[in-house]
Structure formats: C-alpha cells, structure tokens
C-alpha cells in the first residue's frame with residue numbers, strides 16, 4: 001500500500017506590527033491535508049483606526065499570489081483583528097471557531113467586529129474539541145483569549161501544532177503558564193507554529 005500523502009504546513013507572511021518597540025510578524029498558515037486545504041487565521045484586511053497604534057505594515061492575502069479559491073476550510077484560532085481580517089474572502093466556506101470566542105468577539109472592544117461578521121461569512125461554532133479531518137484536531141487552548149483554540153496535526157510521530165497566539169513569543173512556551181500553553185506542552189509536540197514568530201517553536205533539547 002502506498003504511504004498516505006503527508007500533511008504539509010506552510011506559513012504565509014501577511015503583516016507586521018509594532019509591539020514593544022519591535023516589528024512583530026503576523027503569519028497565517030496553510031495546512032495541506034490529503035482531503036482538504038485548510039487556512040488557519042486570515043491576517044489583516046486593511047489599515048484601520050482601531051489598530052493604528054500598532055502601525056501595521058500589511059500584505060493582505062487578497063493582494064498576494066494566493067489562491068483563495070483553493071481553500072476549502074478556514075480555522076480561526078481566535079478572533080483578534082490580526083487573525084480574522086480577511087475572513088470576508090471566505091464567505092460561503094466553513095469557518096471554524098470556538099463558540100466562546102465568537103461570542104466574545106461580538107462584544108464591544110474585543111476586535112474589529114465588521115471583520116468578524118463580514119457580509120456572507122458564516123461560522124461553524126464549536127463547543128470544545130473537534131476532529132476536523134482525519135489526523136487534524138481543533139483543541140481549545142484558553143489563555144491568550146478564553147475561546148482560543150489550536151490545530152493539532154498528527155504525523156505518526158510527535159504532533160505538530162498550529163498554535164496561533166497560544167504563545168505570542170517563544171518564551172511563553174519555554175515556560176508555559178496558561179492552560180493552553182500547558183496543554184500544548186503536554187502534547188509533546190515536535191514543533192509549534194505561532195502567528196508572531198518567523199520560525200516554529202521547538203521543545204528544548206536536554
């Protein structure tokens with residue numbers, strides 16, 4: 001029997017932001033699964049007054065050589081503005097988010113609400129863990145936000161995690177403190193892709 005096609009993960013640079021005096025990248029991630037192409041988070045749509053103090057320099061997916069039509073499924077790790085800005089491109093496609101996150105995002109001051117509920121955008125609201133595709137699970141990982149989730153990719157060896165902002169920088173996984181960070185470490189992942197780091201985090205070698 002041929003070996004199953006591997007699942008591949010590709011980071012896509014969509015912006016950088018000024019945080020603490022430094023430029024911090026923003027990535028979306030494409031997961032190519034044999035059954036579907038999954039996009040995890042969607043970046044920033046446009047410059048917006050609500051985000052002006054972070055001085056975004058943006059490369060929206062809609063302006064890149066990126067085949068929007070080839071995406072079958074979208075996952076939002078959470079709905080802060082730098083993760084859901086281009087959800088509008090995926091109207092009519094399933095967008096998976098935790099229900100708790102969606103409710104928080106619709107409250108005042110949480111995000112840019114018109115980017116969440118853009119015309120035609122519909123959500124698959126989850127109440128906990130969900131097997132999206134064989135070997136690909138969505139797992140609640142609260143901390144950075146209460147409704148945060150991560151994508152866990154089974155590889156046959158140690159899992160790979162697409163973690164969004166479960167950790168904003170490597171130090172938060174080196175010394176985990178939130179429920180979500182502790183959960184990710186307990187998975188003993190091979191590596192963890194994060195939204196705001198250029199390279200994946202890897203566990204320290206002893």
Ligand SMILES: [Zn+2]
Nearest residue numbers: 078080144165
């Ligand atoms: Zn965030």
